[in-house]
Amino acid sequence: MATINDVAAKAGVSTATASRALNGKSTVDPALAARVLSAAAELGYQPNGPARNLRRQETAVLALIISDVENPFFTSIARGVEDVAQAVGYSVVLCNSDENPEKERRYIDVAIQERVAGVVLSPTGTAPNVDLLTARRTPLVAVDRPLPAAADMVLVDTRSAAKQATTHLISQGYDRIGCITGPAGIQTADDRLAGYKDALRASKRRTSARFARRAEFRADGAFEAAIDLLSQPDRPDALLVANSAMAVGVLEALSKLDLRLGADVGVVAFDDAPWASLVDPPLSVVSQPAYDIGKVAAQLLMARIADSSLPYTTTTLNATLITRGSSTR
Amino acid sequence: MATINDVAAKAGVSTATASRALNGKSTVDPALAARVLSAAAELGYQPNGPARNLRRQETAVLALIISDVENPFFTSIARGVEDVAQAVGYSVVLCNSDENPEKERRYIDVAIQERVAGVVLSPTGTAPNVDLLTARRTPLVAVDRPLPAAADMVLVDTRSAAKQATTHLISQGYDRIGCITGPAGIQTADDRLAGYKDALRASKRRTSARFARRAEFRADGAFEAAIDLLSQPDRPDALLVANSAMAVGVLEALSKLDLRLGADVGVVAFDDAPWASLVDPPLSVVSQPAYDIGKVAAQLLMARIADSSLPYTTTTLNATLITRGSSTR
DNA sequence: GCGTCACGAGTAATCGATTACTCGACTCAA
DNA sequence: TTGAGTCGAGTAATCGATTACTCGTGACGC
Missing domain, CATH: 1.10.260.40 (lambda repressor-like DNA-binding domains)
Structure with missing residues (x-):
């Protein structure tokens, strides 16, 4: 060559x-x-990129480490990051940590070794992984989930959105509201559960562990959880579901148990999937500004690459509740 | 550092x-x-990665350039590639060409400059882009779409699957069958249309351009196309739809026009989306082995990296028709 | 007892691009 | 006419890791 x-x-x-x-x-x-x-x-x-990077001690590449490539929420973030990066001549490489701290660490190692200019991370692992980056002053922006470390963050007010969605269900006359959320320790999963409880408490209902379930952020886990919840004698008459993959599982469970969406069991799910309005009745959702998360994250990252002395910021974007037929009797 | x-x-x-x-x-x-x-x-x-790569004249990184990160079909491929690569100690970087030949070229340039060990590509651009790679003997595997160049390919027998799906619609008693496919020039779009015509011809029907439409592989384009097709006086009574994003648009159009899925308009769509069985009636689909495409592609790539003298192969995987309620009256 | 060989470890060349420093030529003003 | 200053282009150092080659030590065989 x-x-x-x-x-x-x-x-x-x-x-x-x-x-x-x-x-x-x-x-x-x-x-x-x-x-x-x-x-x-x-x-x-x-x-020769390696030679140039070696000499320059810098690259025009950003690493975007997300916890699930198959989740549209994260791919929308990816698109936001990429659009900003492209515009200023940076390339983006996408790495899939798969909610696996070990894989996350491996990709963080790669990012460090390749001396990428910056990292956008939806953290799945614990602090030590991130410390690898902060210790080397690699510019870092956390998205979707907060980080104890010193870093910029772009989050969604997921707790209050969950509260709002639950309050909406209450106002629609649902009485025994359940929640299916993600694994303990994943902040967004915990926040959604917390927001759900906030709403129950605000309306003076008792929160009951019997009506809350956790599962992986996937359809099959949510299916099991929903079957489990809805087979109880005094089953919930509404469910708050923590993402769209889980919503698929929940809807499958409803159909299997012959329960009517909305009429028998009200449902609001996080993430406005393209198919949400195709089911009958259409699914009420909490729409998260995923593309904007990516965009803002990339902008923060570019700013920090240009000037590492910037103060750390946390940007919280608003999710919006979109009510459709699935949350009305 | x-x-x-x-x-x-x-x-x-x-x-x-x-x-x-x-x-x-x-x-x-x-x-x-x-x-x-x-x-x-x-x-x-x-x-220091760059230093090591410079000296070694090789990297343990694969580039995966796909035409749409937001399309689950491609993210499944990504997962397949990644699982194989991880197992043998390679990292995968995902690049999104967005069906844009210019972006594709940019990422191919990056891949060459960074001297990645190999490239998996779902080609959107034309020959010149790919020549950049072949001229440098960078190991290359094309997925989903064939390439005139000398390279391994992993494809799906999409034409015969389209034929089979169309034949199925005919056998279910649908008479005036239409097709909504992707842009001309994208091989999979053309193949699906060709397979559709094959079936019509085999059953001695006239193929009519009036019943075929093209649009971007997205919901909105398919929505327009479906509205257009279904507003004709002698509208089609069934549709073959070229991917799941388009299926969303088609189902929205049906609902807008107050046509019943299955009964009024039979539908078979490519890609088995997780929500396909949630709509009423459940959607019949052509399921493509996306994960396996990625897996096989990565294996071929690893083999070629190890031995560049291997003969070029083309692997064709089978798609399977899954019939559900949407293709029955 | 001496030469040969094996082996562990150090020296320095090397990968390819960038860039500090240097050098020569030329312009312009005193 | 000459010295200062400018400008363009070349020489060589440099980035950090790998590795061919070299060197010294000690074991072993004759």
Whole structure:
């Protein structure tokens, strides 16, 4: 593969001049620069990234480590990050930690080793993973879930959204409201449960552990949980569901138990999936501004890359409740 | 950030020995190796990727360039690629070309510059983009869509699946069958249309351009197309839809036009989305083995990285028709 | 007892691009 | 005419890790 030396030789200049010409630096005779450029084109020269990065001690690559590529919420974030990054000439590499702290650590290691310019992370692991980054002053923005560490964060007011959704269910006349949320320790899962309890408490209802269940953020776990909840003698008559994959499981459970969505069991789920309005009745959802999360995160990251002394900020975006038929009797 | 020299100095050995110890090479006194390892741990040493890659002239990173991160079909492929890569110690970086040849080229450039070990590509652009890779003998596997170039490919027998799905609709008594597929020039879109026509021809029906529409592989385009098709005086009584995002648009159109799924308009869509069985009646689909595509692609890529002289192969996986209520009157 | 060999460890070259420093040529003003 | 200043281009150091080659030590065989 052609190197810059080959280009320089072919153009009859020194490597230094070739480098300057290729990078559009000020001080090169236009005639020489043209010779260099055409030599480069002829040879199909592509700069050697590792060599350049080694010398420059910096890269124009951002790592985006998300906890689930198959979750549309995270892929929307990805799109937001990417749009911003592209606009300023950065590339984004997406890594899938799969809610697995070990995989997360591996990708953080890769990010550090490749000396990426910055990292956007939806943290699944615990503090030690993140410390690897902060210890090296790698610019970092956490999305979706807060971090104890010193870092910028972009979050959603998920707790109050959960409260609002639950209050909505109460106002619609549902009485025994349950909640299916994600694993303990995942902040968003805990927040949604907390918001749910906030609403019950605010309306002077007793919160009962019998009506709350946890499962992986997936359809099958939610299915089991819903079957379990809805098979109780005094089953819940409404459910708050913590994301759209879980909503699939819940709706399957309703259908299996022959319960009517809305009429028998009201449902509000987090994440406005494209299919939400296709089910009958249409599904009420809490819509999260995923794309904006990514966008804001990328902007914060770019700012911090430019100036590492910036104070750390936490941006909280609003989720909005979209009521449809599934939360009305 | 600590370098290998710092580690060597701290352990009181030469950099060469430090390097050998850190890489677990044979010929190092265990005592020295232990000193090196503990020095490295103490300093929080992380190798400098660019330096290592520069010297080694190779990386343990695969690039996966897909045309739409928000399409579950592609994220399933991603998961397949990643599982295989992880198992053999490679990392995967995901790049989103967004069906945009220009973005695709940019990411291919990045892949070349970073000297990734190999590329898995769902090609959206035209030949020149890919030539950049083949000219440099970068191992390449094309997925989902064929490539004129010399490369391994992993495809789906999408044409015959489309034929089979259409034949199924015919056998269910639908008479005027339409097709909503993706943009011209995208092979899978063309194949699905071709398979659809194959079936019509095989049953001695006239294929009519009036019943075929193209749109972006998205819900909104398919919505328009469906509205358009179904507003005709002698509207189709069944539709073959080229992917699950489009299916969302089609179902929205049905609902808007007050047509009953199945009874008024039979539908079979490509991709078995998790929500397909939640709509009423459940949606019949052509299920593609996305995860396996990714898995096979990664295996082929690893094989070619190990031995570049391997003959090029094309693997065609089978899609399976899953009939549910939406294709029965 | 001496030469050979094996082995562990160090020295220094190397990967390719960038850039500090240097050098020569030329301009312009005194 | 000459010295200061400017500008363009080349030389070589540098980034950090790997590794070919070299060197010294000690074991072993003849």
